[in-house]
Amino acid sequence: MTVRLEDEPVLAAADIQGNSLRGFDTKYLDLVGFKIDDAAKSRAWLRALADSISSTQLVHEHRIRRSAQRPKISSRVLVNAAFSKFGLDSLSFDTSEIEDGFLKEPMGSLAGALGDRVADGQPTDYVLGKAVADTPDVLLLIGSDDDAALTAQTASIVSSAAAAGLRKSYADRGNVLPNQIEHFGFRDGISAPGPRGLLAKNPPTPLTLRWIDPAEPVADLLGKPGQPLIWPGQFVFGYPTQSATDPRMPQAPRQAPKWMENGSLLVFRRLRQDVGLFRKFLSDTSTTLSQSLGRTINGDQLGALVVGRWKDGTPAILSPAPDASISSDEMRVNYFAYGGIPEIRVVRDRKVQTIPGHPADVEGLRCPHFAHIRKVNPRDQPTNKGQGEFTQLFQMLRRGIPFGPLYDEKPEAERGLLFLAYQTSFNSQFRELNTDWMNNPDAPELGNDGYDLLVGQNGDGAARSAPLHDSTANVDVQITAPAQFVVPTGGAFLFCPSISFLRAL
Numbered sequence: 413m414t415v416r417l418e419d420e421p422v423l424a425a426a427d428i429q430g431n432s433l434r435g436f437d438t439k440y441l442d443l444v445g446f447k448i449d450d451a452a453k454s455r456a457w458l459r460a461l462a463d464s465i466s467s468t469q470l471v472h473e474h475r476i477r478r479s480a481q482r483p484k485i486s487s488r489v490l491v492n493a494a495f496s497k498f499g500l501d502s503l504s505f506d507t508s509e510i511e512d513g514f515l516k517e518p519m520g521s522l523a524g525a526l527g528d529r530v531a532d533g534q535p536t537d538y539v540l541g542k543a544v545a546d547t548p549d550v551l552l553l554i555g556s557d558d559d560a561a562l563t564a565q566t567a568s569i570v571s572s573a574a575a576a577g578l579r580k581s582y583a584d585r586g587n588v589l590p591n592q593i594e595h596f597g598f599r600d601g602i603s604a605p606g607p608r609g610l611l612a613k614n615p616p617t618p619l620t621l622r623w624i625d626p627a628e629p630v631a632d633l634l635g636k637p638g639q640p641l642i643w644p645g646q647f648v649f650g651y652p653t654q655s656a657t658d659p660r661m662p663q664a665p666r667q668a669p670k671w672m673e674n675g676s677l678l679v680f681r682r683l684r685q686d687v688g689l690f691r692k693f694l695s696d697t698s699t700t701l702s703q704s705l706g707r708t709i710n711g712d713q714l715g716a717l718v719v720g721r722w723k724d725g726t727p728a729i730l731s732p733a734p735d736a737s738i739s740s741d742e743m744r745v746n747y748f749a750y751g752g753i754p755e756i757r758v759v760r761d762r763k764v765q766t767i768p769g770h771p772a773d774v775e776g777l778r779c780p781h782f783a784h785i786r787k788v789n790p791r792d793q794p795t796n797k798g799q800g801e802f803t804q805l806f807q808m809l810r811r812g813i814p815f816g817p818l819y820d821e822k823p824e825a826e827r828g829l830l831f832l833a834y835q836t837s838f839n840s841q842f843r844e845l846n847t848d849w850m851n852n853p854d855a856p857e858l859g860n861d862g863y864d865l866l867v868g869q870n871g872d873g874a875a876r877s878a879p880l881h882d883s884t885a886n887v888d889v890q891i892t893a894p895a896q897f898v899v900p901t902g903g904a905f906l907f908c909p910s911i912s913f914l915r916a917l
């Protein structure tokens with residue numbers, strides 16, 4: 413069986429908030445948290461806010477228009493809203509049907525299980541989400557490419573919310589860094605699953621563009637090379653979900669109350685990054701590694717092992733050095749699998765073009781098993797959860813954005829990543845990646861893969877190690893990170909409802 417476009421569900425694109433399925437992708441993003449002081453007034457304000465919420469349809473059209481207009485900066489401001497369970501409770505909404513255990517708790521109650529530092533059962537580094545009292549009832553996501561337009565719009569929303577009994581309790585501004593890097597200097601936002609589903613039925617118009625030559629046997633499985641098509645119920649309630657064994661076969665939607673339809677679960681983690689410490693690790697450890705291996709390994713080479721990509725995004729499995737012909741080509745930059753992959757044809761500008769394949773690296777000689785991108789997405793490899801396509805069940809739609817200034821501009825400032833990811837099950841998506849794989853040195857592939865040295869945590873901030881086999885010197889060494897470079901400083905588990913839910917509040 414192949415999946416034809418007509419077999420995919422029509423998405424309620426005018427009802428689904430736009431940052432989940434499509435992604436704002438704006439240069440700036442304000443996150444503003446509110447506590448509800450006056451339920452009746454807040455409910456009316458939130459009902460009215462529904463008219464300002466940017467739907468998937470609107471964000472999709474905005475992004476097409478924006479890419480045609482570049483480099484002119486668009487001053488359009490996009491708005492989305494999410495609720496904690498406590499916010500819904502404050503609005504007297506009946507949340508008794510919620511089954512997801514994560515949604516019922518402030519992040520702080522789960523801090524230990526998430527790998528965050530705790531003392532006497534309390535997270536030590538949180539600036540929000542320790543308890544119900546400092547978890548936002550409502551979190552607004554307000555994005556624009558124009559920072560002045562964004563500042564004005566956010567200020568206006570905050571003041572009208574205040575008049576309606578919504579007290580601002582938290583705010584951060586995310587800002588995209590030059591060349592789309594995160595603060596450690598690596599290009600981010602490259603690899604993402606492509607949600608299946610149509611924006612219109614006649615003619616069938618897919619949300620995720622299809623680039624593969626229809627003559628390829630996997631044309632119905634990929635958006636771009638390396639981008640698996642995933643049934644949308646993995647990200648939005650009310651749609652078919654992905655099968656554990658057959659990547660084509662849709663499964664029943666996730667069980668959820670009717671009011672969750674066209675909504676998503678959103679995990680927000682405020683991740684502080686210590687760039688000075690990360691650079692010191694790269695410099696110290698590359699020196700000791702060079703001694704052990706008897707040849708020079710520099711900090712950039714060690715960084716590529718830790719992330720699984722060179723700073724410009726070139727996958728370590730594809731090249732022993734950064735390669736602009738790979739990193740600047742969106743058809744090549746994500747086309748790899750650890751078991752090797754054949755060449756594939758794409759149709760670009762009406763011409764068929766061949767994207768090269770590459771040999772396997774099951775042993776992790778070019779991209780180690782502990783590399784961040786391999787720990788969180790082992791792609792085609794069997795894992796402790798099952799066979800290859802199974803790994804796609806755990807993927808989320810990542811919409812994170814850095815916050816704070818570049819280290820070289822203001823070393824003493826706080827900086828990091830506002831990690832945002834959409835899904836329909838915290839337990840079988842975020843938790844699997846974060847806790848069962850990223851923080852677990854014994855998973856996902858081998859049983860002794862080592863820590864994700866970039867982001868993985870062990871709860872107490874103690875040293876973390878990972879085994880490296882160097883094929884040139886034919887030696888095994890341990891790479892040890894003496895401290896954590898990424899420290900979670902709180903966040904929340906949220907529900908991002910449909911626009912009609914807001915209207916009916």
Ligand code: HEM
Pocket residue numbers: 594595596598599600601602603604683684685719721784785786788789828829831842845846850867898
């Ligand atoms: C400050 C913390 C983090 C940093 C600096 C970071 C950095 C990166 C970078 C540089 C990439 C490669 C670019 C790309 O493929 O898009 C990446 C990919 C990825 N990250 Fe992270 N990340 C962080 C936190 C997390 C967390 C908390 C999770 C999940 C719980 C996560 C999940 C992923 C996934 C799923 C990918 C794509 C892997 C692939 O498909 O190949 N990251 N990250």
